[in-house]
Amino acid sequence: MAAIKPEDISHSPMDQLQGLEYCIDSNPSWVETILLGFQHYILALGTAVMIPSFLVPSMGGNDDDKVRVVQTLLFVEGINTLLQTLFGTRLPTVIGGSYAFMVPIVSIIRDPSFAMIDDPQLRFLSTMRAVQGALIVGSSIQIILGFSQIWAICSRFFSPLGMVPVITLVGFGLFDRGFPMVGTCVEIGIPMLILFVVFSQYLKNFQTRQVPILERFALLITTTVIWAYAHLLTASGAYKHRPDVTQHSCRTDRANLISSAPWIKIPYPLEWGAPTFDAGHSFGMMAAVLVSLVESTGAFKAASRLASATPPPAHVLSRGIGWQGIGILLNGLFGTLTGSTVSVENVGLLGSNRVGSRRVIQVSAGFMIFFAMLGKFGALFASIPFPIFAAIYCVLFGLVGKYN
Numbered sequence: 001m002a003a004i005k006p007e008d009i010s011h012s013p014m015d016q017l018q019g020l021e022y023c024i025d026s027n028p029s030w031v032e033t034i035l036l037g038f039q040h041y042i043l044a045l046g047t048a049v050m051i052p053s054f055l056v057p058s059m060g061g062n063d064d065d066k067v068r069v070v071q072t073l074l075f076v077e078g079i080n081t082l083l084q085t086l087f088g089t090r091l092p093t094v095i096g097g098s099y100a101f102m103v104p105i106v107s108i109i110r111d112p113s114f115a116m117i118d119d120p121q122l123r124f125l126s127t128m129r130a131v132q133g134a135l136i137v138g139s140s141i142q143i144i145l146g147f148s149q150i151w152a153i154c155s156r157f158f159s160p161l162g163m164v165p166v167i168t169l170v171g172f173g174l175f176d177r178g179f180p181m182v183g184t185c186v187e188i189g190i191p192m193l194i195l196f197v198v199f200s201q202y203l204k205n206f207q208t209r210q211v212p213i214l215e216r217f218a219l220l221i222t223t224t225v226i227w228a229y230a231h232l233l234t235a236s237g238a239y240k241h242r243p244d245v246t247q248h249s250c251r252t253d254r255a256n257l258i259s260s261a262p263w264i265k266i267p268y269p270l271e272w273g274a275p276t277f278d279a280g281h282s283f284g285m286m287a288a289v290l291v292s293l294v295e296s297t298g299a300f301k302a303a304s305r306l307a308s309a310t311p312p313p314a315h316v317l318s319r320g321i322g323w324q325g326i327g328i329l330l331n332g333l334f335g336t337l338t339g340s341t342v343s344v345e346n347v348g349l350l351g352s353n354r355v356g357s358r359r360v361i362q363v364s365a366g367f368m369i370f371f372a373m374l375g376k377f378g379a380l381f382a383s384i385p386f387p388i389f390a391a392i393y394c395v396l397f398g399l400v401g402k403y404n
Contacts, residue, residue, distance in 0.1 A: 020354045023308040024092060027359045032216070036355055037363030039219045040094055040346050042381060043396075044368065046389030047097045047345075048073045049257075049382045051338050055102075059109055059127045060120030063260040070257070070382060071372045072267040073097055073336040078368030080327035080340050085362050089312050089320035091303045092350060092361040095327055096343035097336065100291040104284035105131055105337065111281075125272055128335055133275035135332030135339055138285035139325050142293055146322025152314035155297065181390030184249040187233060189387035192226040196395055200352050216353045219392060227252070227384050249387055257382050261375035269333040285339075289328065292341040296324055299342035306347060307356025348396025 022028055028036065052069040061069075080095035108114070108130050117123040145151040182189035199222055204215030214221070231252045233239065239247045300320055304312050312320070327340035350356050371378035 020308050020356065022355045022357045022360075024090075024356050024358050027357045028355065032211070033357070033360055033363055035217060035220065036353065036357075036360045038367055039217065039353070040349060040361060040364035041367035041371070042223060042384070043219065043345055043349055043389070043392065044074070044077060044094055044096050044343060044364070045382050045384065046386070046393070047099075047343065048077060050386060050389075051097050051099070051102070055105060055109065055337055056124070058106075060117075060123035062120075063257075065121075065124055067257055067260045067262075067375065067379060068265070068267075068271075069335070069337050071261070071265060071375055071378065072271070072334050073338065074368045074378065075267045075372035076327070076330050076334050076336050077340075078365040078372065079330060080324075081365035081368070082362060083323050083326065084320060085358055085365070087319075088323035089300055089316050090358065091300060091309060091312065091320075092307050092356050092358045093300065093303045094343040094346035094361055094364060095324065095340050096346070097338040098288075098292050098295070098341035099338075100295060100341065101135075101285070101288045101339040104134065104281070104288050107284055108134065108281050126276075128272045128337065129274065129276045130278060130281055131337060132272065132332045132335050133277040134281040134285035135328055136275055137277060137282035138289040138339070139328035139332060141286055141289045142321050142325030142328060144325075145293070146318050146320070146325055149315060149318050151293075151297075151321050152318035155314045155317050179390070179394055181249075182387050182394065184390075185246065185385065185387040187238075187250060188226055188230045188385060189391050191229065192222060192388050192391035193394055195222045195226065196392060200395065216355065218352065219349065223384065223388060223392075226388055230385050230388070250385060252383055252385060257379040258376060261379035263376050264373060265375050266373050267334055270335075272335045275332065288339060289325075292324075292328075292339055293321060295344075296321065296342040299344055299347050302344075303342070303347045303350065303356075306350040307358075309356070345393055345396045348399045351399040352396060 027033060049070055052066050052073065056066040056069055077094070077096050081093075084093060084095050085091070109127055111127075111130070114123055114127045114130070117126060145154075182193060196218060199214045200218035204212055204218075206212065206214045230250065234251045234253055239250050242250070297317065300312055300317060304310065324340055324342075331339050346361075371381065
């Protein structure tokens with residue numbers, strides 16, 4: 001009798017979430033799929049813009065450098081999302097930039113060998129190459145643990161009692177990216193938070209042609225309304241005499257992304273030059289890779305629950321971690337200034353609109369790649385003020401914790 005292959009073992013499906021219309025292999029109409037995929041793209045923009053906006057100026061980079069990093073990060077996010085949905089866990093998960101890598105990257109930026117470089121552009125390039133080298137070395141941990149199935153052996157000991165706190169903390173533990181950022185511009189942060197909660201939670205039964213418009217497209221509708229409101233405040237001069245910090249958070253024209261972005265730009269590997277390698281930098285990055293690994297494991301479990309998929313078996317979970325390691329390797333080769341992890345906010349969006357279709361996520365990956373190459377159009381959407389994203393995070397991080 002032939003031995004049973006691991007991939008042939010069936011797993012009992014999890015309980016369906018109430019009101020879930022589309023699960024992992026069922027797809028909405030193409031019009032809905034495109035709109036839902038665009039929602040995931042808009043949500044992924046928040047992290048893709050926030051991380052470079054914080055790191056690039058401290059490295060000595062200018063607005064042009066920031067735009068190039070944002071484009072590169074979005075481009076690689078799209079590739080990694082396609083790889084994960086096609087060959088990894090095949091769950092509807094967006095692979096985005098990770099804040100877990102901020103600490104080792106900031107330590108590289110503050111390295112005295114780079115701080116003493118007087119030319120800002122040379123300092124930026126030198127620091128970028130050092131970060132690339134550390135990411136390339138750090139990615140080996142996830143590649144080895146994933147594809148060798150070592151992580152599968154470890155994950156067999158993850159009991160539901162142990163994973164529930166991990167998944168809950170993955171959601172609730174990121175609230176510092178939500179409420180504090182909303183407070184930087186209450187004029188648009190509070191209206192966005194209230195409107196998104198009302199549309200997605202209290203008016204979700206409102207239907208047009210038997211489609212729950214307000215629940216399914218709450219993010220797209222509320223973001224458009226509040227973005228237009230923020231632009232109206234900016235154009236009317238409401239922030240003309242406010243402090244620079246407030247103007248940077250509230251205005252829709254302070255990021256300098258649109259004016260600095262090229263019309264067409266295709267990111268490519270080693271764009272910043274050959275990576276440099278340092279043992280100290282690499283060990284610090286390895287610690288961040290381990291944090292990202294645990295975070296992604298919890299997020300994979302949460303995504304399977306919110307998409308009504310079967311719980312990912314150990315070998316699938318390990319394979320997904322291996323492909324995420326490939327993603328971090330691509331981050332290092334392209335120079336995205338951060339590593340990869342499963343986007344917790346996009347997992348939360350699955351619980352908000354109750355659409356767990358894998359095709360929707362793949363369409364969102366197509367938007368990431370397309371708008372990363374068309375710089376002006378991508379920069380237009382990236383000019384959405386951060387407090388709008390922060391208000392969305394407040395709700396979506398809570399949903400990840402709620403449903404698990």
